[in-house]
Amino acid sequence: xxxxxxxxxxxxxxxxxxxxxxxxxxxxxxxxxxxxxxxxxxxxxxxxxxxxxxxxxxxxxxxxxxxxxxxxxxxxxxxxxxxxxxxxxxxxxxxxxxxxxxxxxxxxxxxxxxxxxxxxxxxxxxxxxxxxxxxxxxxxxxxxxxxxxxxxxxxxxxxxxxxxxxxxxxxxxxxxxxxxxxxxxxxxxxxxxxxxxxxxxxxxxxxxxxxxxxxxxxxxxxxxxxxxxxxxxxxxxxxxxxxxxxxxxxxxxxxxxxxxxxxxxxxxxxxxxxxxxxxxxxxxxxxxxxxxxxxxxxxxxxxxxxxxxxx
Numbered sequence: 001x002x003x004x005x006x007x008x009x010x011x012x013x014x015x016x017x018x019x020x021x022x023x024x025x026x027x028x029x030x031x032x033x034x035x036x037x038x039x040x041x042x043x044x045x046x047x048x049x050x051x052x053x054x055x056x057x058x059x060x061x062x063x064x065x066x067x068x069x070x071x072x073x074x075x076x077x078x079x080x081x082x083x084x085x086x087x088x089x090x091x092x093x094x095x096x097x098x099x100x101x102x103x104x105x106x107x108x109x110x111x112x113x114x115x116x117x118x119x120x121x122x123x124x125x126x127x128x129x130x131x132x133x134x135x136x137x138x139x140x141x142x143x144x145x146x147x148x149x150x151x152x153x154x155x156x157x158x159x160x161x162x163x164x165x166x167x168x169x170x171x172x173x174x175x176x177x178x179x180x181x182x183x184x185x186x187x188x189x190x191x192x193x194x195x196x197x198x199x200x201x202x203x204x205x206x207x208x209x210x211x212x213x214x215x216x217x218x219x220x221x222x223x224x225x226x227x228x229x230x231x232x233x234x235x236x237x238x239x240x241x242x243x244x245x246x247x248x249x250x251x252x253x254x255x256x257x258x259x260x261x262x263x264x265x266x267x268x269x270x271x272x273x274x275x276x277x278x279x280x281x282x283x284x285x286x287x288x289x290x291x292x293x294x295x296x297x298x299x300x301x302x303x304x305x306x307x308x309x310x311x
Contacts, residue, residue, distance in 0.1 A: 027220045027223070027249050028249060028256075028257070029206070029222070029223045029224075029225050029249050029250075029252065030066075030225065030251070030252050030253055030254040031058070031063055031066075031241070031251070032065060032067075032224055032227070033054070033065060033068065033226075033228060033229050034229070035101065035230075037069070037074045037083035037229060038050075038229045038230065039073065039077065039079065039080050042183075043180060043184060044187070044231070047074070047080075047083065050231060050234035051086060051229075055087065055092075057237040057238040057241060058092070060241075061238070061242070061245070062251075063241060064093075065092050066092060066093040066095055066134070067084065067087045067093070067229065068094075068095040068134070068164060069096065069097055069125050070121075070138075071099045085128055085129065087130060088130030089129055091130070093130050093132045093254055093255065094131050095125070095132055095135065095136060096122055096125055096161070097121070097135075097136050098117040098121050099117045099120050099121050100117065103141060104138065104144070105139070105143065105273070106144075111147065111151045111152070114148075115152070115155050118135060118155075119159075132255075133159075133160050134161065134162050134254075134258075135161040136164035136165075137152075140166060140169065140226075140274050141273040141274075163266075165258075166224050166226040167209060167213065167221060167224045167276050167277050168205060168206060168223040168275070169209070169226050169275040170201065172227050172228055172230070172233065174299035174303065175197060175232055175302060176230045178194060178303060178311075179191060182194065182311065193311055194232075195235070195239065197302040197306055198232060198236060198240075201301075201302045202240055202243065205294075206223070206225075206244070208294065209223060210223065212277045212281065212292075216277060216281060216284070222252050222257035222260050223257070224254060224257050224258070227240075267280050268283050269282055269283055274296075278291060278295060
């Protein structure tokens with residue numbers, strides 16, 4: 001259902017906040033990963049080793065996650081399809097993230113082209129164990145025009161898809177780029193500062209999005225975390241999960257998180273996208289300053305801190 005007009009929604013949220021304020025303790029998070037399985041070469045670990053390391057970290061903590069498959073990154077080849085199959089066999093959900101990862105906000109990408117990408121990816125993913133009718137927009141962008149936005153909403157409804165919303169967005173990809181750059185330059189580089197920066201980044205985003213959920217919904221919501229199928233998570237996903245546990249958060253499944261009514265909302269914006277929580281805030285007329293710049297800075301703070309260390 002569409003988010004009501006800003007004034008009515010502000011009043012509703014204020015009322016909810018008063019009722020639910022004592023319940024602000026049940027924080028949970030579901031792990032989801034985009035752009036996998038990725039067969040691109042990286043330093044230190046092969047694609048198979050990266051995949052195995054991520055699955056091992058999840059199994060160690062008994063976490064059931066979701067992988068949103070970008071078929072053209074590997075699942076369209078036997079060696080990549082085997083990696084995706086391993087996620088389903090491990091009890092994880094598999095969703096659709098297009099074939100080539102196009103940007104629906106681009107004027108060069110038509111609505112029909114984007115919808116065909118979803119259908120083409122579905123032919124691959126639907127045969128895998130753990131398959132769910134979940135679609136996640138690439139770049140979390142739902143179209144730069146009302147025609148695209150409404151067209152995709154109608155298309156997903158007709159095809160029986162759930163929008164694979166993200167509430168807790170991260171810039172793990174930016175720190176992953178930094179990690180790969182360092183290791184390309186020096187395979188023996190000390191990457192501990194990147195690990196520390198990454199964990200600090202995840203913690204900052206988690207706390208900021210939790211605060212935003214409390215502000216907009218008057219309660220904690222089960223957060224849906226966005227990470228990627230990449231080297232940084234192959235190396236340190238174990239640490240990320242443990243950090244959430246140390247923060248007192250509980251781990252839930254994506255299916256359990258999506259059962260929360262907040263994930264039925266469709267923010268009434270001409271060009272929706274980003275974290276669901278950010279999109280809700282934008283629908284209320286909140287500015288970047290109101291929402292907090294570090295929710296949208298693509299890890300600039302952490303990258304700058306690493307530069308200050310000479311990295």
